[in-house]
Amino acid sequence: MQEIRFHGRGGQGSVIGSEVLAQAFFIEGKFVQAFPAFGVERRGAPVTAFCRIDNQHINLRSQIYHPDHVVVLDASMLDNVNVIEGLKKNGSIVINSSRTPEFYKDFFGDDYRLFVIDAAAIAVSHRLGSAANPIVNTAILGAFSKATGLVGINAILQAIEAYVPVKKAQNQQAAQAAYNQVVKV
Amino acid sequence: MKKAIKGNHAISYGVKLSKVGVISAYPITPQTTIVEELSEMCASKDLDASFIKVESEHSAMAALIGAATTGVRTFTATSGNGLLLMHEVLHWTAGARLPIVMANVNRAVSGVWNIWAEQTDSLAQRDTGWIQIYCESSQELLDAVIMAYKLAEKVMLPVMIAYDAFFLSHTTEIVDIPDADLVDRFIPPYVPPVSLNFDEPRMFGGFFATDYFYEHRYTLQQATHEALRYYPEVCREFHGVFGRAYDLVETYQAEDAEVILVTAGAITSVSRIAIDKLRAKGEKVGIMKLRMFRPIPVDCWRDVLGKARKVVVIDRNMSVGLGGVFASEIRSALYASDNRPPIYSVIAGLGGRDVTPEDVEGILNHVLTHDKPSDEPLFWGLKQ
Numbered sequence: 341m342q343e344i345r346f347h348g349r350g351g352q353g354s355v356i357g358s359e360v361l362a363q364a365f366f367i368e369g370k371f372v373q374a375f376p377a378f379g380v381e382r383r384g385a386p387v388t389a390f391c392r393i394d395n396q397h398i399n400l401r402s403q404i405y406h407p408d409h410v411v412v413l414d415a416s417m418l419d420n421v422n423v424i425e426g427l428k429k430n431g432s433i434v435i436n437s438s439r440t441p442e443f444y445k446d447f448f449g450d451d452y453r454l455f456v457i458d459a460a461a462i463a464v465s466h467r468l469g470s471a472a473n474p475i476v477n478t479a480i481l482g483a484f485s486k487a488t489g490l491v492g493i494n495a496i497l498q499a500i501e502a503y504v505p506v507k508k509a510q511n512q513q514a515a516q517a518a519y520n521q522v523v524k525v
Numbered sequence: 526m527k528k529a530i531k532g533n534h535a536i537s538y539g540v541k542l543s544k545v546g547v548i549s550a551y552p553i554t555p556q557t558t559i560v561e562e563l564s565e566m567c568a569s570k571d572l573d574a575s576f577i578k579v580e581s582e583h584s585a586m587a588a589l590i591g592a593a594t595t596g597v598r599t600f601t602a603t604s605g606n607g608l609l610l611m612h613e614v615l616h617w618t619a620g621a622r623l624p625i626v627m628a629n630v631n632r633a634v635s636g637v638w639n640i641w642a643e644q645t646d647s648l649a650q651r652d653t654g655w656i657q658i659y660c661e662s663s664q665e666l667l668d669a670v671i672m673a674y675k676l677a678e679k680v681m682l683p684v685m686i687a688y689d690a691f692f693l694s695h696t697t698e699i700v701d702i703p704d705a706d707l708v709d710r711f712i713p714p715y716v717p718p719v720s721l722n723f724d725e726p727r728m729f730g731g732f733f734a735t736d737y738f739y740e741h742r743y744t745l746q747q748a749t750h751e752a753l754r755y756y757p758e759v760c761r762e763f764h765g766v767f768g769r770a771y772d773l774v775e776t777y778q779a780e781d782a783e784v785i786l787v788t789a790g791a792i793t794s795v796s797r798i799a800i801d802k803l804r805a806k807g808e809k810v811g812i813m814k815l816r817m818f819r820p821i822p823v824d825c826w827r828d829v830l831g832k833a834r835k836v837v838v839i840d841r842n843m844s845v846g847l848g849g850v851f852a853s854e855i856r857s858a859l860y861a862s863d864n865r866p867p868i869y870s871v872i873a874g875l876g877g878r879d880v881t882p883e884d885v886e887g888i889l890n891h892v893l894t895h896d897k898p899s900d901e902p903l904f905w906g907l908k909q
Contacts, residue, residue: 362697366529374529375696378641378877397699399794401692402881 348413353477358389363499441525455487482515483522532693537562539670546597549577596720605632619654624677641877642689644842692791749820773822782811799885831864
């Protein structure tokens with residue numbers, strides 16, 4: 341089983357992101373599970389969402405405490421939320437930020453595989469959300485595909501087509517752009 | 526066709542496939558997405574049903590009482606405080622012998638406010654005459670809706686399908702959505718024994734004084750016995766058509782188990798993982814999952830639990846002043862039995878507190894290492 345935990349803020353699309361990722365894994369024939377951390381959703385408040393994949397039916401219905409991968413949609417929350425809590429050694433961190441990868445190497449240390457993508461800039465350039473509130477979930481899924489190699493970009497693009505209600509083409513282009521641009525530290 | 530959908534949408538698909546004619550509902554978290562999806566199906570004509578918006582849950586059920594009396598298949602859904610607001614009309618529905626099906630997403634009853642998983646809401650309706658089915662997965666939810674109409678329309682009792690807020694309602698997982706023509710054959714259009722119509726005027730909802738009300742209640746009790754007798758037939762037929770089986774209770778590793786854990790709903794899934802871990806260590810532990818809770822399948826409970834040395838019941842609910850409702854009813858059911866293993870009552874997961882496989886393993890280890898249960902329930906994971 342692989343467990344992926346999403347951290348973002350209300351309104352950025354963390355929950356939808358976890359569901360689109362589950363749909364992409366489903367397209368590739370995996371057993372999937374996706375669910376939010378069941379907070380009272382408010383715009384701007386920290387949000388957690390989960391995605392599990394396996395080759396058999398998933399009985400584990402509790403929250404994810406020891407993820408294999410974490411996806412961070414908003415780097416501004418790092419001071420308040422310990423996004424790597426329980427993250428397995430050599431687990432991946434995929435983070436949306438315009439900062440240099442070196443900054444995060446210092447921040448997170450050497451125990452993890454670290455990937456940085458300016459998903460906000462990609463989202464804005466594809467008119468997803470506004471400059472103040474970019475919707476970065478589909479872009480960061482493209483980065484996740486490249487970073488982890490767990491799911492193909494084609495499955496991500498198909499899942500966006502099937503599941504994202506608006507601006508399908510722009511969301512697909514953003515995912516593809518992030519796939520092409522993501523940098524491993 | 527397989528799809529990855531949320532538990533709530535599995536219910537919506539079940540309702541659509543059951544060709545329900547009237548839906549009436551009032552939104553409440555975490556139920557809302559069931560009827561949201563249904564209202565869209567009605568608007569797009571994917572489902573040819575009337576969707577009645579009402580001003581309260583009490584009115585939602587009252588509207589269905591009227592609709593069902595005309596002989597149409599009906600559905601509503603609610604949660605927590607919404608279900609409690611329906612309480613009075615729930616009694617009426619059963620007393621009027623109307624085969625209404627409802628989904629209740631188990632949500633803690635306020636106050637203080639809490640919107641998360643707890644079974645106290647549906648268990649507070651256990652005396653109303655509704656059949657209650659508790660479910661563990663999205664597949665089971667979809668299938669339960671289809672089976673519920675079959676059962677309800679045979680024995681003329683309403684059926685409530687109950688399942689955990691968020692842990693099931695908002696969790697996306699894979700569901701095999703049956704072919705519509707198979708469902709059509711399994712539940713043909715509903716033909717009521719009597720109905721409100723212009724051609725055959727009748728009186729409904731009449732007045733039974735001291736002369737016959739008592740007998741009316743007796744027939745209601747008899748109908749629940751008929752539900753217990755008929756349900757296995759529904760199961761067999763469902764298994765024959767769709768290949769999936771759902772008995773009155775489901776067991777896991779219980780055959781030779783010395784300790785049997787009794788669960789209902791989503792906690793069952795995580796318990797399976799705990800059982801596997803303890804089995805690997807050589808402990809003879811198993812599960813009896815409660816599926817039908819009203820009427821109580823007493824014989825099944827006695828058969829399964831009578832073989833155990835100890836029984837432990839996890840209740841994600843609480844009757845204040847008593848303790849866990851399932852534990853209490855299992856104690857009663859086993860009282861007249863020859864084999865009465867001690868019953869360990871555990872309260873866990875109230876208000877949506879996460880219950881992990883490690884929690885269940887801890888509970889089972891507690892039972893394995895204690896010869897006798899305490900009088901008070903064990904409150905697992907309580908913060909000091």
